[in-house]
Amino acid sequence: MNPYAVSIAITLAVILVAITLIGVGWRNRVKRQGGIPEPYPNFEDTETHRFEGMYVATTAGEDWLERIAAHRLGIRSNAELVLGERGVHFMRSGAPDVHIPYQALTRLNRAAGMAGKFVEKDGLLVVGWSKDGVEFDTGFRARYHAENSRIYQLLASHLDDAAEQETN
Secondary structure: OOOOHHHHHHHHHHHHHHHHHHHHHHHHHHHHOOOOOOOEOOOOOOEEEEEEEEEEEEEEOOEEEEEOOHHHOOOOEEEEEEEEOOEEEEEEOOOOOEEEEHHHEEEEEEEOEEOOEEOOOOOEEEEEEEEOOEEEEEEEEEOOOOHHHHHHHHHHOOOOOHHHHHHO
16 A cells, blocks of 8 residues: 555545535525625616726625625626726626616725735725615725726716725
């Protein structure tokens, strides 16, 4: 018998147990979050701007460590942020798209991190929105850092108090 066979078997068993526990934990999180409303359905919109980047996650409003697993909102993926005349659209690769009408936006922030993704100061754009009385924060990281200010300005134009939020 190979002298490393026992070590390899133990290592594989530990990895298998860890993956199983992660899956069970995610499944239980989805069950706990069963009362969270489904995201807004896709709606007709005319594209005005498009930006490449990463959809970081959707979390509970202002609790950036409480990732929303329900409706696959917590899945990090490459995405395009599409701004239209009527709303914001996160066009995600490998996960359902997220659509938010402008009237649902509640706040806009820049942050250094959320839900396990931490970057430089103000490297993430966090869009606050609500549906059926539940508050959400969705994080987006533009592929090109120079675009963050432009995205922020475009989104802020749809919020009455965005200028005040930027100074806080």
